[in-house]
Amino acid sequence: MSISHAPPPNEIADIGGTSPSTAPPQPLPAPLLEPLPSTSTTRHRARVPRWLRRLSGPLLLLLAWQLASASGVLTADVLASPGTIARVGRDLIADGSLTSAMGVSLQRVALGVLLGAVVGTVLALLSGLFRAGEDLVDASVQMLRTVPFVGLIPLFIIWFGIGEAPKVAIITLGVTFPLYLNVYAGIRGVDAQLIEAGQSLGLSRWGLVRHVVLPGALPGAMTGLRFSLGVAWLALVFAEQVNADSGIGFLMVQARDFLRTDVIVVCLIVYAFLGLFADFVVRTLERLLLQWRPTFTGQ
Amino acid sequence: MATDVHRAVSPDRAGQEEPAAVRVQGLSRTFDGRRVVDGLELTVRSGEFVALLGRSGCGKSTLLKILTGLDREIEGAVLVPRRKATAFQAPRLMPWKKVWRNVLLGLPGKPERAVAERALAEVGLDHRVDAWPKTLSGGEAQRASLARALVREPDLLLLDEPFGALDALTRIKAQRLVGELWQQRGCAVLLVTHDVEEAVLLADRVLVMDDGVIAHETEIDLPRPRDIADPGFAELRTHLLDHLGVEAPTPAPAPAHAHASASASA
Numbered sequence: 348m349s350i351s352h353a354p355p356p357n358e359i360a361d362i363g364g365t366s367p368s369t370a371p372p373q374p375l376p377a378p379l380l381e382p383l384p385s386t387s388t389t390r391h392r393a394r395v396p397r398w399l400r401r402l403s404g405p406l407l408l409l410l411a412w413q414l415a416s417a418s419g420v421l422t423a424d425v426l427a428s429p430g431t432i433a434r435v436g437r438d439l440i441a442d443g444s445l446t447s448a449m450g451v452s453l454q455r456v457a458l459g460v461l462l463g464a465v466v467g468t469v470l471a472l473l474s475g476l477f478r479a480g481e482d483l484v485d486a487s488v489q490m491l492r493t494v495p496f497v498g499l500i501p502l503f504i505i506w507f508g509i510g511e512a513p514k515v516a517i518i519t520l521g522v523t524f525p526l527y528l529n530v531y532a533g534i535r536g537v538d539a540q541l542i543e544a545g546q547s548l549g550l551s552r553w554g555l556v557r558h559v560v561l562p563g564a565l566p567g568a569m570t571g572l573r574f575s576l577g578v579a580w581l582a583l584v585f586a587e588q589v590n591a592d593s594g595i596g597f598l599m600v601q602a603r604d605f606l607r608t609d610v611i612v613v614c615l616i617v618y619a620f621l622g623l624f625a626d627f628v629v630r631t632l633e634r635l636l637l638q639w640r641p642t643f644t645g646q
Numbered sequence: 647m648a649t650d651v652h653r654a655v656s657p658d659r660a661g662q663e664e665p666a667a668v669r670v671q672g673l674s675r676t677f678d679g680r681r682v683v684d685g686l687e688l689t690v691r692s693g694e695f696v697a698l699l700g701r702s703g704c705g706k707s708t709l710l711k712i713l714t715g716l717d718r719e720i721e722g723a724v725l726v727p728r729r730k731a732t733a734f735q736a737p738r739l740m741p742w743k744k745v746w747r748n749v750l751l752g753l754p755g756k757p758e759r760a761v762a763e764r765a766l767a768e769v770g771l772d773h774r775v776d777a778w779p780k781t782l783s784g785g786e787a788q789r790a791s792l793a794r795a796l797v798r799e800p801d802l803l804l805l806d807e808p809f810g811a812l813d814a815l816t817r818i819k820a821q822r823l824v825g826e827l828w829q830q831r832g833c834a835v836l837l838v839t840h841d842v843e844e845a846v847l848l849a850d851r852v853l854v855m856d857d858g859v860i861a862h863e864t865e866i867d868l869p870r871p872r873d874i875a876d877p878g879f880a881e882l883r884t885h886l887l888d889h890l891g892v893e894a895p896t897p898a899p900a901p902a903h904a905h906a907s908a909s910a911s912a
């Protein structure tokens with residue numbers, strides 16, 4: 348019925364023929380419509396769990412490696428095959444040398460991260476919250492930050508001897524700076540409008556810090572923690588290859604002397620898994636502590 | 647009927663002290679040598695609803711910030727009640743606190759959740775008590791911000807363009823809500839707005855700020871609830887727009903002509 352009301356287009360063209368603006372538009376061809384798939388019903392994605400999908404990449408890599416070893420492209424003195432490595436790993440666990448080395452290494456990292464986190468956070472709070480603290484702390488930290496911390500190992504050995512202390516100190520140092528930088532930036536990045544709102548609500552100075560500044564700095568702190576843990580493993584590897592008589596690094600140095608690529612790879616895998624575990628811990632923390640954040644979570 | 651009172655702007659009309667919620671004398675605020683507020687005088691009676699109009703950048707927010715106590719770099723005397731609350735143009739909810747915790751933030755002692763629930767029910771948000779701020783719509787967030795201000799039981803409520811970012815429908819609802827809450831609470835309200843209609847709809851008195859002072863004031867004594875269609879309403883709006891430097895389109899008998907001239911000048 349709407350068709351009968353519409354005047355035929357050419358009739359209008361006849362009336363206003365002199366003016367181009369009154370010419371009827373060419374009727375557009377009807378657009379092609381396409382259905383938008385709903386993500387909740389894309390079945391093949393929903394059925395395979397996420398962790399399994401994430402595992403497929405590494406598994407393919409492993410398969411390629413095994414094939415290369417089996418076909419003789421990759422010889423054992425360059426890199427042992429995954430099968431050999433699995434066997435060696437089992438043996439190392441069975442005789443207890445791997446687990447005890449892991450315990451020692453974990454302890455070093457935990458202690459170093461703890462100390463570094465405390466030092467980094469305290470310094471960041473000092474310079475983030477107080478002008479005087481900033482003047483006092485920030486310039487020195489920024490200066491020290493540019494020194495590659497690994498270069499300090501010889502100095503630390505002279506200062507702390509060859510026991511646990513220099514190793515923990517190196518990790519502490521490595522952890523401190525990324526944490527400091529990110530917590531400091533987080534504090535200084537807190538939205539000034541929210542600070543004003545807090546003040547207008549009658550929050551005290553400490554109330555502002557507790558309810559506005561620190562929660563606002565938490566995303567930065569989490570980023571810092573993640574960086575720190577990455578650096579911590581790196582620092583551990585360096586620290587343990589110098590003058591160590593225990594730990595995963597020591598195991599690796601020993602294996603190098605006997606050309607045991609299989610043991611070296613086992614140790615590397617252990618490092619990787621420890622790193623993954625640390626990342627998992629941070630991710631879990633982030634999920635719990637930052638669930639208020641309106642962020643893009645990926646598709 | 648509407649009555650315009652064009653009187654000399656003075657804080658004390660009869661000389662006697664009536665109970666006031668705001669008393670400002672000779673207030674000045676300078677930014678980089680530029681006097682944004684320049685010898686401003688202002689009195690708001692207790693329980694009075696005052697709307698503050700003015701072109702953008704004339705210093706309305708600056709004045710409100712001073713009254714809130716956020717800006718202390720001032721000259722002059724400012725008297726405000728101890729119990730005051732502010733709602734800003736953006737809701738400024740702490741994103742890391744659930745809505746009800748936002749409402750209770752800064753209250754003395756350890757207030758119970760029920761206190762927040764009551765305040766949120768007052769603004770019609772009782773169903774979002776446990777929500778994260780990121781999940782609120784613009785109107786809901788603004789109402790939560792209003793609840794956060796009201797839960798302090800203020801003697802003076804300062805509102806800085808609280809409806810500016812809302813869509814037209816939500817804004818009408820929010821304006822009504824503020825009018826009703828004011829009538830229930832009886833607190834003084836200073837509403838900064840750029841919307842002349844909003845000012846005439848809600849306020850007892852409308853001030854126009856210009857050149858760092860209150861340049862003009864108009865009493866609105868239309869009966870409440872007010873109706874935009876009221877001829878007195880239109881008259882007041884035209885009058886205020888005039889003072890804001892906006893030429894109102896003359897209600898000419900031939901509206902088609904008025905439209906044509908307007909589009910020609912555009």
Ligand SMILES: Nc1ncnc2c1ncn2[C@@H]1O[C@H](COP(=O)(O)OP(=O)(O)O)[C@@H](O)[C@H]1O
Nearest residue numbers: 677678682700701702703704705706707708709
């Ligand atoms: N912190 C500041 N520093 C410098 N100038 C400012 C500051 N805050 C406001 N101003 C200036 O003061 C004037 C009034 O601003 P404001 O009170 O926000 O205006 P509005 O009436 O639109 O709310 C503007 O010209 C603005 O640029």
Ligand SMILES: [Mg+2]
Nearest residue numbers: 706707708807
């Ligand atoms: Mg403003």
